Amino acid sequence: MVETKTSFTSRLGDIPRGVWALGLVSMFMDISSEMIHALLPIYMVTILGTSVLTVGFIEGLAEATASITKIFSGALSDWLGKRKLLAAIGYGLAAFTKPIFPLAQSVGWLVAARFIDRVGKGIRGAPRDALVADIAPPDLRGASFGLRQSLDTIGAFVGPLAAIALMSLSNDNFRFVFWIAVIPAFISLALIVFGVDEPKKQQDQERTALTFRDAGRLPVAFWAVVAVAFVLALARFSEAFLILRSQSVGLSIALVPLIMVVMNIVYALAAYPAGVMADRIGRQGVLIAGIAFLIVADIILAMGSTVLPIMLGVVFWGLHMGFTQGLLATLVADTAPADLRGTAFGVFNFAIGIAMLIASVIAGGLWDVYGPAATFFAGAAFTAVALVGVVFVANRQKEKV
Numbered sequence: 001m002v003e004t005k006t007s008f009t010s011r012l013g014d015i016p017r018g019v020w021a022l023g024l025v026s027m028f029m030d031i032s033s034e035m036i037h038a039l040l041p042i043y044m045v046t047i048l049g050t051s052v053l054t055v056g057f058i059e060g061l062a063e064a065t066a067s068i069t070k071i072f073s074g075a076l077s078d079w080l081g082k083r084k085l086l087a088a089i090g091y092g093l094a095a096f097t098k099p100i101f102p103l104a105q106s107v108g109w110l111v112a113a114r115f116i117d118r119v120g121k122g123i124r125g126a127p128r129d130a131l132v133a134d135i136a137p138p139d140l141r142g143a144s145f146g147l148r149q150s151l152d153t154i155g156a157f158v159g160p161l162a163a164i165a166l167m168s169l170s171n172d173n174f175r176f177v178f179w180i181a182v183i184p185a186f187i188s189l190a191l192i193v194f195g196v197d198e199p200k201k202q203q204d205q206e207r208t209a210l211t212f213r214d215a216g217r218l219p220v221a222f223w224a225v226v227a228v229a230f231v232l233a234l235a236r237f238s239e240a241f242l243i244l245r246s247q248s249v250g251l252s253i254a255l256v257p258l259i260m261v262v263m264n265i266v267y268a269l270a271a272y273p274a275g276v277m278a279d280r281i282g283r284q285g286v287l288i289a290g291i292a293f294l295i296v297a298d299i300i301l302a303m304g305s306t307v308l309p310i311m312l313g314v315v316f317w318g319l320h321m322g323f324t325q326g327l328l329a330t331l332v333a334d335t336a337p338a339d340l341r342g343t344a345f346g347v348f349n350f351a352i353g354i355a356m357l358i359a360s361v362i363a364g365g366l367w368d369v370y371g372p373a374a375t376f377f378a379g380a381a382f383t384a385v386a387l388v389g390v391v392f393v394a395n396r397q398k399e400k401v
Helices: 002-014 017-037 040-046 052-080 083-097 107-135 138-169 174-195 212-217 220-235 240-248 257-281 283-303 307-335 338-370 372-400
Strands: none
Touching: 017 083, 017 107, 017 138, 017 174, 040 107, 052 107, 052 338, 083 107, 083 174, 107 138, 107 307, 107 338, 138 174, 138 257, 138 307, 220 283, 220 307, 220 338, 220 372, 240 257, 240 307, 240 338, 240 372, 257 283, 257 307, 283 307, 283 372, 307 338, 338 372
Protein backbone atom coordinates (compact mmCIF):
# COMPACT_ATOMS: atom_id res chain seq x y z
CA MET A 1 0.00 0.00 0.00
CA VAL A 2 2.80 2.41 0.89
CA GLU A 3 4.51 1.74 -2.42
CA THR A 4 1.29 2.43 -4.34
CA LYS A 5 0.71 5.72 -2.52
CA THR A 6 4.29 6.78 -3.11
CA SER A 7 4.11 5.99 -6.82
CA PHE A 8 0.86 7.96 -7.18
CA THR A 9 2.42 10.95 -5.38
CA SER A 10 5.68 10.77 -7.31
CA ARG A 11 3.82 10.68 -10.61
CA LEU A 12 1.94 13.80 -9.55
CA GLY A 13 5.29 15.45 -8.92
CA ASP A 14 6.58 14.34 -12.33
CA ILE A 15 3.70 15.94 -14.23
CA PRO A 16 4.94 19.13 -15.95
CA ARG A 17 4.05 22.54 -14.50
CA GLY A 18 2.23 23.49 -17.71
CA VAL A 19 -0.24 20.61 -17.29
CA TRP A 20 -0.95 21.71 -13.70
CA ALA A 21 -1.50 25.27 -14.96
CA LEU A 22 -3.92 24.09 -17.67
CA GLY A 23 -5.80 22.06 -15.07
CA LEU A 24 -6.15 25.11 -12.82
CA VAL A 25 -7.25 27.18 -15.83
CA SER A 26 -10.05 24.65 -16.45
CA MET A 27 -10.94 24.52 -12.74
CA PHE A 28 -11.39 28.26 -12.26
CA MET A 29 -13.37 28.68 -15.50
CA ASP A 30 -15.61 25.77 -14.51
CA ILE A 31 -16.23 27.32 -11.08
CA SER A 32 -17.30 30.54 -12.81
CA SER A 33 -19.43 28.84 -15.47
CA GLU A 34 -21.16 26.42 -13.12
CA MET A 35 -22.00 29.19 -10.62
CA ILE A 36 -23.97 30.80 -13.45
CA HIS A 37 -25.29 27.71 -15.24
CA ALA A 38 -26.61 26.14 -12.02
CA LEU A 39 -28.92 29.15 -11.60
CA LEU A 40 -29.47 30.41 -15.14
CA PRO A 41 -32.54 28.27 -16.08
CA ILE A 42 -34.33 29.26 -12.84
CA TYR A 43 -33.31 32.90 -13.35
CA MET A 44 -34.63 32.96 -16.91
CA VAL A 45 -37.96 31.37 -16.02
CA THR A 46 -38.73 33.08 -12.69
CA ILE A 47 -37.11 36.51 -13.10
CA LEU A 48 -37.22 37.15 -16.85
CA GLY A 49 -40.40 35.14 -17.54
CA THR A 50 -38.85 32.90 -20.20
CA SER A 51 -40.67 29.72 -21.23
CA VAL A 52 -39.06 26.34 -20.52
CA LEU A 53 -39.14 25.61 -24.28
CA THR A 54 -37.04 28.73 -24.91
CA VAL A 55 -34.57 27.68 -22.21
CA GLY A 56 -34.20 24.28 -23.90
CA PHE A 57 -33.68 25.88 -27.31
CA ILE A 58 -31.00 28.23 -25.95
CA GLU A 59 -29.11 25.38 -24.27
CA GLY A 60 -29.31 23.21 -27.40
CA LEU A 61 -28.08 26.05 -29.60
CA ALA A 62 -25.24 26.79 -27.18
CA GLU A 63 -23.93 23.22 -27.11
CA ALA A 64 -24.29 22.80 -30.89
CA THR A 65 -22.29 26.02 -31.36
CA ALA A 66 -19.48 24.73 -29.15
CA SER A 67 -19.36 21.39 -31.00
CA ILE A 68 -19.20 22.96 -34.46
CA THR A 69 -16.52 25.47 -33.39
CA LYS A 70 -14.28 22.74 -31.95
CA ILE A 71 -13.54 21.06 -35.28
CA PHE A 72 -12.32 24.31 -36.86
CA SER A 73 -10.30 25.47 -33.85
CA GLY A 74 -8.44 22.16 -33.67
CA ALA A 75 -7.40 22.29 -37.32
CA LEU A 76 -6.48 25.97 -36.99
CA SER A 77 -4.22 25.26 -34.00
CA ASP A 78 -2.32 22.67 -36.07
CA TRP A 79 -1.90 25.11 -38.96
CA LEU A 80 -0.90 28.12 -36.84
CA GLY A 81 1.20 26.09 -34.42
CA LYS A 82 -0.10 28.42 -31.70
CA ARG A 83 -2.18 26.27 -29.39
CA LYS A 84 -1.80 28.62 -26.41
CA LEU A 85 -2.98 31.63 -28.42
CA LEU A 86 -6.19 29.95 -29.51
CA ALA A 87 -6.84 28.51 -26.05
CA ALA A 88 -6.30 31.96 -24.50
CA ILE A 89 -8.70 33.55 -27.01
CA GLY A 90 -11.30 30.94 -26.09
CA TYR A 91 -10.90 31.51 -22.35
CA GLY A 92 -10.83 35.27 -22.94
CA LEU A 93 -14.17 35.21 -24.78
CA ALA A 94 -15.69 33.23 -21.92
CA ALA A 95 -14.27 35.59 -19.27
CA PHE A 96 -15.41 38.79 -20.99
CA THR A 97 -18.96 37.48 -21.48
CA LYS A 98 -19.43 36.74 -17.76
CA PRO A 99 -20.32 40.36 -16.78
CA ILE A 100 -23.14 40.31 -19.36
CA PHE A 101 -25.13 37.84 -17.23
CA PRO A 102 -25.68 40.15 -14.23
CA LEU A 103 -26.14 43.17 -16.53
CA ALA A 104 -28.66 41.51 -18.88
CA GLN A 105 -32.19 42.96 -18.77
CA SER A 106 -33.66 40.70 -21.44
CA VAL A 107 -33.44 37.17 -22.82
CA GLY A 108 -31.77 38.51 -25.96
CA TRP A 109 -28.70 39.58 -24.01
CA LEU A 110 -28.50 36.18 -22.30
CA VAL A 111 -28.75 34.39 -25.65
CA ALA A 112 -25.88 36.52 -26.98
CA ALA A 113 -23.79 35.85 -23.86
CA ARG A 114 -24.40 32.09 -23.99
CA PHE A 115 -23.60 32.02 -27.72
CA ILE A 116 -20.29 33.88 -27.33
CA ASP A 117 -19.41 31.84 -24.23
CA ARG A 118 -19.94 28.57 -26.13
CA VAL A 119 -17.93 29.86 -29.10
CA GLY A 120 -15.15 30.45 -26.57
CA LYS A 121 -15.54 26.92 -25.25
CA GLY A 122 -15.41 25.54 -28.78
CA ILE A 123 -12.27 27.53 -29.61
CA ARG A 124 -10.33 26.53 -26.49
CA GLY A 125 -11.17 22.83 -26.07
CA ALA A 126 -9.14 21.15 -28.83
CA PRO A 127 -6.03 23.42 -28.59
CA ARG A 128 -5.99 23.02 -24.79
CA ASP A 129 -6.12 19.21 -25.02
CA ALA A 130 -3.47 19.26 -27.75
CA LEU A 131 -1.32 21.44 -25.46
CA VAL A 132 -1.60 18.84 -22.70
CA ALA A 133 -0.50 16.16 -25.18
CA ASP A 134 2.41 18.33 -26.39
CA ILE A 135 3.62 19.18 -22.87
CA ALA A 136 3.22 15.77 -21.22
CA PRO A 137 5.81 12.99 -21.79
CA PRO A 138 4.23 9.92 -23.48
CA ASP A 139 4.56 7.78 -20.33
CA LEU A 140 2.70 10.42 -18.30
CA ARG A 141 -0.07 11.26 -20.77
CA GLY A 142 -2.74 9.22 -19.00
CA ALA A 143 -1.87 10.77 -15.63
CA SER A 144 -1.67 14.26 -17.18
CA PHE A 145 -5.07 14.06 -18.85
CA GLY A 146 -6.49 12.50 -15.68
CA LEU A 147 -5.09 15.34 -13.56
CA ARG A 148 -6.48 18.04 -15.86
CA GLN A 149 -9.85 16.29 -15.89
CA SER A 150 -9.86 15.98 -12.08
CA LEU A 151 -9.12 19.69 -11.60
CA ASP A 152 -11.75 20.56 -14.22
CA THR A 153 -14.33 18.44 -12.41
CA ILE A 154 -13.47 19.96 -9.02
CA GLY A 155 -14.61 23.25 -10.55
CA ALA A 156 -17.80 21.56 -11.77
CA PHE A 157 -18.91 20.72 -8.22
CA VAL A 158 -17.39 23.71 -6.37
CA GLY A 159 -19.30 26.08 -8.69
CA PRO A 160 -22.83 24.82 -7.83
CA LEU A 161 -21.93 24.58 -4.13
CA ALA A 162 -20.67 28.18 -4.18
CA ALA A 163 -23.86 29.28 -5.96
CA ILE A 164 -26.06 27.59 -3.33
CA ALA A 165 -24.07 29.18 -0.47
CA LEU A 166 -24.05 32.67 -2.04
CA MET A 167 -27.78 32.52 -2.82
CA SER A 168 -28.39 31.71 0.84
CA LEU A 169 -26.15 34.54 2.06
CA SER A 170 -27.62 37.11 -0.35
CA ASN A 171 -31.31 36.23 0.08
CA ASP A 172 -31.56 34.72 -3.41
CA ASN A 173 -29.87 37.62 -5.20
CA PHE A 174 -29.09 36.10 -8.63
CA ARG A 175 -27.17 39.11 -9.93
CA PHE A 176 -24.91 39.15 -6.86
CA VAL A 177 -23.92 35.52 -7.53
CA PHE A 178 -23.36 36.27 -11.23
CA TRP A 179 -21.03 39.17 -10.34
CA ILE A 180 -19.00 36.97 -7.97
CA ALA A 181 -18.70 34.40 -10.79
CA VAL A 182 -16.76 36.98 -12.85
CA ILE A 183 -13.77 36.72 -10.46
CA PRO A 184 -12.70 33.07 -11.09
CA ALA A 185 -13.23 33.58 -14.84
CA PHE A 186 -10.54 36.27 -14.95
CA ILE A 187 -8.25 34.24 -12.66
CA SER A 188 -8.52 31.47 -15.28
CA LEU A 189 -7.63 33.87 -18.10
CA ALA A 190 -4.61 35.21 -16.18
CA LEU A 191 -3.35 31.68 -15.52
CA ILE A 192 -3.33 30.66 -19.18
CA VAL A 193 -1.74 33.94 -20.28
CA PHE A 194 1.03 33.97 -17.66
CA GLY A 195 1.27 30.37 -16.42
CA VAL A 196 1.44 28.30 -19.63
CA ASP A 197 4.34 28.25 -22.11
CA GLU A 198 4.00 27.01 -25.69
CA PRO A 199 6.34 24.02 -26.24
CA LYS A 200 9.26 24.99 -28.50
CA LYS A 201 8.67 22.14 -30.91
CA GLN A 202 5.21 23.57 -31.51
CA GLN A 203 6.50 27.12 -32.00
CA ASP A 204 9.12 26.04 -34.53
CA GLN A 205 6.92 23.63 -36.48
CA GLU A 206 6.72 24.34 -40.20
CA ARG A 207 3.26 25.28 -41.42
CA THR A 208 1.46 23.50 -44.22
CA ALA A 209 -1.66 24.60 -46.04
CA LEU A 210 -4.84 24.18 -44.00
CA THR A 211 -7.19 21.79 -45.85
CA PHE A 212 -10.01 19.40 -44.98
CA ARG A 213 -7.85 16.62 -46.44
CA ASP A 214 -5.86 16.70 -43.20
CA ALA A 215 -8.66 14.72 -41.54
CA GLY A 216 -8.02 12.00 -44.12
CA ARG A 217 -4.45 11.66 -42.83
CA LEU A 218 -5.69 10.63 -39.40
CA PRO A 219 -5.03 6.90 -38.90
CA VAL A 220 -7.62 4.12 -38.64
CA ALA A 221 -6.82 3.70 -34.93
CA PHE A 222 -7.95 7.29 -34.31
CA TRP A 223 -11.24 6.76 -36.15
CA ALA A 224 -11.81 3.60 -34.07
CA VAL A 225 -11.49 5.74 -30.91
CA VAL A 226 -13.96 8.28 -32.37
CA ALA A 227 -16.44 5.50 -33.27
CA VAL A 228 -16.36 4.01 -29.76
CA ALA A 229 -16.64 7.47 -28.17
CA PHE A 230 -19.57 8.38 -30.46
CA VAL A 231 -21.58 5.27 -29.49
CA LEU A 232 -20.66 5.83 -25.85
CA ALA A 233 -21.91 9.43 -26.06
CA LEU A 234 -25.22 8.15 -27.46
CA ALA A 235 -25.55 6.22 -24.19
CA ARG A 236 -24.38 9.11 -21.99
CA PHE A 237 -27.11 11.67 -22.61
CA SER A 238 -27.34 15.00 -20.78
CA GLU A 239 -26.95 14.92 -16.99
CA ALA A 240 -30.27 16.81 -16.88
CA PHE A 241 -31.89 13.36 -17.02
CA LEU A 242 -30.13 12.42 -13.77
CA ILE A 243 -31.79 15.42 -12.15
CA LEU A 244 -35.19 14.51 -13.64
CA ARG A 245 -34.76 10.92 -12.43
CA SER A 246 -34.02 12.06 -8.88
CA GLN A 247 -37.14 14.24 -8.91
CA SER A 248 -39.24 11.34 -10.20
CA VAL A 249 -38.45 9.29 -7.07
CA GLY A 250 -39.24 12.12 -4.66
CA LEU A 251 -36.01 14.08 -4.06
CA SER A 252 -36.95 17.64 -3.05
CA ILE A 253 -36.18 20.46 -5.47
CA ALA A 254 -33.90 22.11 -2.90
CA LEU A 255 -31.69 19.01 -2.79
CA VAL A 256 -31.67 18.20 -6.52
CA PRO A 257 -28.35 20.10 -7.16
CA LEU A 258 -26.68 17.58 -4.84
CA ILE A 259 -27.06 15.00 -7.63
CA MET A 260 -24.54 16.93 -9.73
CA VAL A 261 -22.31 17.56 -6.72
CA VAL A 262 -22.13 13.83 -5.89
CA MET A 263 -21.52 12.86 -9.52
CA ASN A 264 -18.74 15.42 -9.97
CA ILE A 265 -17.03 14.57 -6.67
CA VAL A 266 -16.81 10.91 -7.69
CA TYR A 267 -15.72 11.98 -11.20
CA ALA A 268 -12.95 14.18 -9.79
CA LEU A 269 -11.70 11.52 -7.36
CA ALA A 270 -11.64 8.80 -10.04
CA ALA A 271 -10.11 10.66 -13.01
CA TYR A 272 -6.47 10.94 -11.89
CA PRO A 273 -6.10 7.37 -10.49
CA ALA A 274 -7.73 6.06 -13.68
CA GLY A 275 -5.16 7.97 -15.77
CA VAL A 276 -2.28 6.54 -13.73
CA MET A 277 -3.68 3.01 -14.08
CA ALA A 278 -4.00 3.53 -17.83
CA ASP A 279 -0.29 4.43 -18.02
CA ARG A 280 0.67 1.38 -15.92
CA ILE A 281 -1.61 -1.48 -17.02
CA GLY A 282 -2.78 -0.27 -20.42
CA ARG A 283 -5.58 1.89 -21.79
CA GLN A 284 -8.00 -0.82 -22.88
CA GLY A 285 -8.56 -2.51 -19.51
CA VAL A 286 -9.33 0.80 -17.80
CA LEU A 287 -11.64 1.85 -20.66
CA ILE A 288 -13.54 -1.45 -20.48
CA ALA A 289 -13.99 -1.00 -16.72
CA GLY A 290 -15.27 2.54 -17.26
CA ILE A 291 -17.80 1.41 -19.86
CA ALA A 292 -18.96 -1.38 -17.55
CA PHE A 293 -19.58 1.22 -14.82
CA LEU A 294 -22.02 3.04 -17.14
CA ILE A 295 -23.96 -0.17 -17.83
CA VAL A 296 -24.30 -0.72 -14.06
CA ALA A 297 -25.32 2.93 -13.58
CA ASP A 298 -28.00 2.77 -16.28
CA ILE A 299 -29.50 -0.46 -14.92
CA ILE A 300 -29.64 0.90 -11.35
CA LEU A 301 -31.15 4.20 -12.56
CA ALA A 302 -33.72 2.32 -14.63
CA MET A 303 -34.81 0.00 -11.82
CA GLY A 304 -34.43 2.30 -8.78
CA SER A 305 -37.63 3.52 -7.13
CA THR A 306 -36.23 5.48 -4.15
CA VAL A 307 -33.57 8.14 -3.64
CA LEU A 308 -30.88 5.78 -2.30
CA PRO A 309 -30.52 3.55 -5.40
CA ILE A 310 -30.69 6.62 -7.64
CA MET A 311 -27.77 8.12 -5.69
CA LEU A 312 -25.90 4.81 -6.10
CA GLY A 313 -26.54 4.96 -9.84
CA VAL A 314 -25.18 8.53 -9.91
CA VAL A 315 -22.02 7.32 -8.11
CA PHE A 316 -21.45 4.68 -10.83
CA TRP A 317 -22.13 7.35 -13.48
CA GLY A 318 -19.39 9.48 -11.90
CA LEU A 319 -17.01 6.49 -11.87
CA HIS A 320 -17.73 5.97 -15.57
CA MET A 321 -16.92 9.61 -16.33
CA GLY A 322 -13.71 9.48 -14.30
CA PHE A 323 -12.52 6.27 -15.96
CA THR A 324 -13.35 7.22 -19.56
CA GLN A 325 -13.22 10.97 -20.28
CA GLY A 326 -9.55 11.66 -19.62
CA LEU A 327 -8.65 8.25 -21.05
CA LEU A 328 -10.47 8.87 -24.33
CA ALA A 329 -8.51 12.13 -24.67
CA THR A 330 -5.32 10.15 -23.98
CA LEU A 331 -6.23 7.66 -26.73
CA VAL A 332 -6.76 10.52 -29.18
CA ALA A 333 -3.29 11.86 -28.29
CA ASP A 334 -1.80 8.36 -28.65
CA THR A 335 -3.32 7.66 -32.08
CA ALA A 336 -3.07 11.07 -33.79
CA PRO A 337 0.12 12.35 -35.47
CA ALA A 338 1.77 15.18 -33.50
CA ASP A 339 1.18 17.72 -36.31
CA LEU A 340 -2.54 16.84 -36.44
CA ARG A 341 -3.38 16.65 -32.74
CA GLY A 342 -5.44 19.84 -32.81
CA THR A 343 -7.41 18.57 -35.81
CA ALA A 344 -7.88 15.21 -34.10
CA PHE A 345 -9.22 16.72 -30.88
CA GLY A 346 -11.49 18.99 -32.92
CA VAL A 347 -12.98 16.04 -34.85
CA PHE A 348 -13.27 14.01 -31.64
CA ASN A 349 -15.05 16.77 -29.68
CA PHE A 350 -17.32 17.56 -32.63
CA ALA A 351 -18.40 13.90 -32.86
CA ILE A 352 -19.06 13.75 -29.11
CA GLY A 353 -21.12 16.95 -29.20
CA ILE A 354 -23.29 15.76 -32.08
CA ALA A 355 -23.81 12.36 -30.43
CA MET A 356 -24.89 13.96 -27.15
CA LEU A 357 -27.41 16.18 -28.95
CA ILE A 358 -28.89 13.11 -30.66
CA ALA A 359 -28.81 11.16 -27.39
CA SER A 360 -30.69 13.84 -25.47
CA VAL A 361 -33.44 13.98 -28.11
CA ILE A 362 -33.80 10.17 -28.08
CA ALA A 363 -33.75 10.09 -24.27
CA GLY A 364 -36.41 12.80 -24.06
CA GLY A 365 -38.65 10.99 -26.54
CA LEU A 366 -38.33 7.67 -24.72
CA TRP A 367 -39.00 9.39 -21.39
CA ASP A 368 -42.21 11.05 -22.67
CA VAL A 369 -43.57 7.92 -24.36
CA TYR A 370 -42.35 5.01 -22.22
CA GLY A 371 -41.09 6.56 -18.98
CA PRO A 372 -37.71 6.96 -17.24
CA ALA A 373 -36.85 3.25 -17.09
CA ALA A 374 -36.93 2.93 -20.89
CA THR A 375 -34.53 5.87 -21.23
CA PHE A 376 -31.88 4.29 -19.00
CA PHE A 377 -32.36 0.75 -20.35
CA ALA A 378 -31.75 2.19 -23.85
CA GLY A 379 -28.62 3.85 -22.47
CA ALA A 380 -27.42 0.48 -21.16
CA ALA A 381 -28.01 -1.05 -24.61
CA PHE A 382 -25.96 1.63 -26.40
CA THR A 383 -23.23 1.22 -23.80
CA ALA A 384 -23.13 -2.54 -24.39
CA VAL A 385 -22.59 -1.86 -28.11
CA ALA A 386 -19.65 0.44 -27.24
CA LEU A 387 -18.23 -2.27 -24.95
CA VAL A 388 -18.39 -4.85 -27.74
CA GLY A 389 -16.63 -2.37 -30.04
CA VAL A 390 -13.77 -1.83 -27.57
CA VAL A 391 -13.30 -5.57 -27.04
CA PHE A 392 -13.34 -6.15 -30.83
CA VAL A 393 -10.70 -3.44 -31.45
CA ALA A 394 -8.56 -4.80 -28.60
CA ASN A 395 -8.66 -8.33 -30.05
CA ARG A 396 -7.78 -7.06 -33.54
CA GLN A 397 -4.74 -5.25 -32.14
CA LYS A 398 -3.62 -8.41 -30.32
CA GLU A 399 -3.90 -10.39 -33.56
CA LYS A 400 -1.69 -7.85 -35.35
CA VAL A 401 0.93 -8.15 -32.63
